[in-house]
Amino acid sequence: MDENSFAGADSASDPAVSTAISSALSQALLARYAGPCPRYTSYPTADRFVPLSAGTGSPESGGKPWEALQDVQTLSLYVHIPFCRSLCYFCACNKVITRQYGLASTYLDRVLQEAQWYRERVADVPVTQLHLGGGTPTYLNDSDLTRLIHGLQEVFALQPGEDAEYSIEADPRVLEVETLDTLRGLGFNRLSMGIQDFNPDVQRAINRICPPEQVRALTHAARERGFRSISYDLIYGLPGQDVESLERTIDTVIDLAPDRIALYHYAHLPQRFKAQRLISTDLIPSPESKIAMQLAASRRLIDAGYLFLGMDHFSRPDDPMAAAATRGQLARNFQGYTLMPADALVGLGASAISYSRDGYWQNHHGQKEYAGAISESGQAICRGWQLDDDDRVRQWMIMELMCHLRLRKRDVEARIGRPFAAYFAPELARLQPLIADGLLLNTDDDLEVTERGRWFLRNIASAFDRYLHGSETAAQYSRVL
Incomplete structure (x- = not known):
């Protein structure tokens, strides 16, 4: 595979590309691989984490992975702001619906207290990536957004600029233009807006009303203020959607011309997410309709010049994400594809x-548990995973396949000290149907994802997940399509 084959600019303007999508991605092929599968923002996936104590380590995992923070050269920061003013019925995030702003201000006190716990535990190195997620981070008023960033600067080496990516997730329904000024002043240069769908009927079905004019005004204002990348999140498979309505949404999005687009599949899991029980199952599109939507939306975006990066991500050819993909410099973390891995x-x-x-470590999920842990010890770690050598190899392999579309067997053998085919015989057997379907090439030297296979990266990666196969928990993951 040559270096331009991941996201070559020529493919965006080639009228044969959308035709190729139709011929390469049949309904039968998509249906065959549409079942539940992890997204692999981490390996092992977070559902495998075991109890972990910041005070004593964990007998299950055998160590304290945060001790390695002393040896890093670069750092990423993520801050979870769970508050929202209203409930979106489709949402599966960890969130708190409230209009009592004092809860958010008090929560921020605890976040900054937690940050202090890391003061003696992390090296004084540049923060190349900062991301505020939620919930709705722009729930915070400008004063508290400023307080948060200044508080983080007391502990971490925040150095905003061209060599860093500071991003925030925003709800366009509540984002004020004045807040954009505050965010730029604090160093934020990337804005992600949750659009989901512009169809009024779909918006009512998910309780998220937002006219495109509002998004247009905010997009224009953000560009005027120097945000270098603006991305939209869209969802297909929502209640009341069909191919024609989604195509109209995509046409509006194309007219607004965001730099990046994430086109996610809606995972309807009401048994896990209480809010989704407010959605009528009669309005959920059939699996066949969802596949048709995914194809139609992808064709429209590619015909408009967007490049398909893999998974569910698209970008304009002039966006740095496309250039990074071309150079083989994409990475992946809990926020998805990134340019600034740390x-x-x-x-x-x-x-x-x-x-x-x-390894990994995770805080308590509930507000009460989180608050109690911070008050008691300044940290809220409750579970995690200590990586062993096999985990590290598989983690690296999955990221190579998902980000660079190629796995060099010699590189793997250098890590494991054994022949690739012998060590991964069960995995190669699991990959045979994908190879037969033209999603993957297996040569003497490489495993190489084909153009068609880019749509099935999760399926390809899952073959190397030693914790997935034979497990009874596979159904808990979102569907690929």
Whole structure:
């Protein structure tokens, strides 16, 4: 595979590309691989984490992965802000619906207290990536957003600029233009807006009313203020959607021209997420309709010049994400594909996950548990995973396949000290149907994802997940399509 084959600019303007999608991705092929599968923002996936104590380590995992923070050269920060003013019925995030702003201000006190716990535990190195997620981070008023960033600066080396990516998730229904000024002043240069769908009927079905004019005004204002990348989150498979309505939403999005687009599949799991029980199952599109939507939306985006990066991500050819993909420099973390990978991530707030070279650790999910733990010891770690050598190899392999679309067998053998085919015989057997379907090439030297296979990266990666196969928990994951 040559270096331009991941996201070559020529493919975006080639009128044969959308035709190729139709011929390469039949309904039968998509249906065959549409079942539940992890997204692999981490390996092992977070559902495998075991109890972990910051005070004593864990007998299950055998160590304290945060101790490796002393040896990093670069750092990412994530802050989880769970508050929202109203309930979106489709949402599966860890959230708190309230209009009592004092709860958010008090929560911020705890986040900054937690940050202090890391003062003596992390090296004084540049923060190349900062991300505020939620919930709705822009629930915070401008004063508290400023207080948060200044508080983080007391502990971590925040150095905003061209060599860093500071991003925030925003709800366009509640985002004020004045807040954009505050965010730029604090160093934020990337804005992600949750759009989901522009169809009024779909918006009513999910309780998220937002006219496109409002998004247009905010997009324009953000560009005027120097946000270098603006991304939209869209969802297909929502209640009341069909191919025609989704195509109209995509046409509006194309007209607004965001730099990046994430086109997610809606996972209807009312048994896990209480809010989704407010959605009428009669309005949920059939699996066949969802596949048709995914195809139609992808064709429209590619015809408009967007490049398909893999999984559910698209970008304009002039966006740095496309250039990074072309150069083989994409990485992946809990926020998805990223340009600014770091040696470690510190996650702050309820349910936030951190990682280092030695493993993962996660905070308490519930507000009460999180608050109690912070008050007692300044940290809220409750579970995690200490990586062993096999975990590290598989983690690296999965990231290579998902980000670079190629796995060099010699590189793997250098890590494991054994022949690839012998060590991964069960995995190669699991990959045979995908190879037969033209999703993957297995040569003497490489495993190489094909153009068609980019749509099935989760399925390909899952073959190397030693904790997945034979497990009874596979159904808990979201469906690929």
